[in-house]
Amino acid sequence: MKFNELQTSPSKSPLRVGRGIAAGRGKTAGRGTKGQGSRKSGSVRAGFEGGQMPLYMRIPKLRGFKSHRSVTETIYTSQLDAIKKGVVDNQAAFEAGLASSPHVNLKVLLGGEITSKKDVKLQSASAGAVQAITKAGGNFTAVNRLARSTKKKSTES
Numbered sequence: 001m002k003f004n005e006l007q008t009s010p011s012k013s014p015l016r017v018g019r020g021i022a023a024g025r026g027k028t029a030g031r032g033t034k035g036q037g038s039r040k041s042g043s044v045r046a047g048f049e050g051g052q053m054p055l056y057m058r059i060p061k062l063r064g065f066k067s068h069r070s071v072t073e074t075i076y077t078s079q080l081d082a083i084k085k086g087v088v089d090n091q092a093a094f095e096a097g098l099a100s101s102p103h104v105n106l107k108v109l110l111g112g113e114i115t116s117k118k119d120v121k122l123q124s125a126s127a128g129a130v131q132a133i134t135k136a137g138g139n140f141t142a143v144n145r146l147a148r149s150t151k152k153k154s155t156e157s
Helices: 077-082 090-095 127-135
Strands: 072-076 105-109 119-122 139-142
Touching (some): 072 077, 105 127
């Protein structure tokens, strides 16, 4: 007989516990004597410590969370006149001090008059702001946010 020719049963039959001393698993049926684990419904939930304050409740918790959502900053139509060139984009808004970074989402809202013709290329604008921009002779185009440049790690040693 070879090892690969052995015939095996698909599953083991369960142990018949609590059938007397001669059976090998009699009397307490492998549960030990007394206590919660010896009872019929002796299982406890994960993390239960017998009434003692559980570890997951004893340790301090970290508060809050860090949101990875990109920030949207607002620019009002009256502020567009602060940008000298005719094209208003993320870089121009950053250089004029209207945005904290050229890599944030910018939205134009209606707030005040726009006097000069501007070609606005930002992420979004309200309907009233688009109407004010076109009334002044400019136009609005929705573009994607300016992506940050990824730094490549140098492999030189």
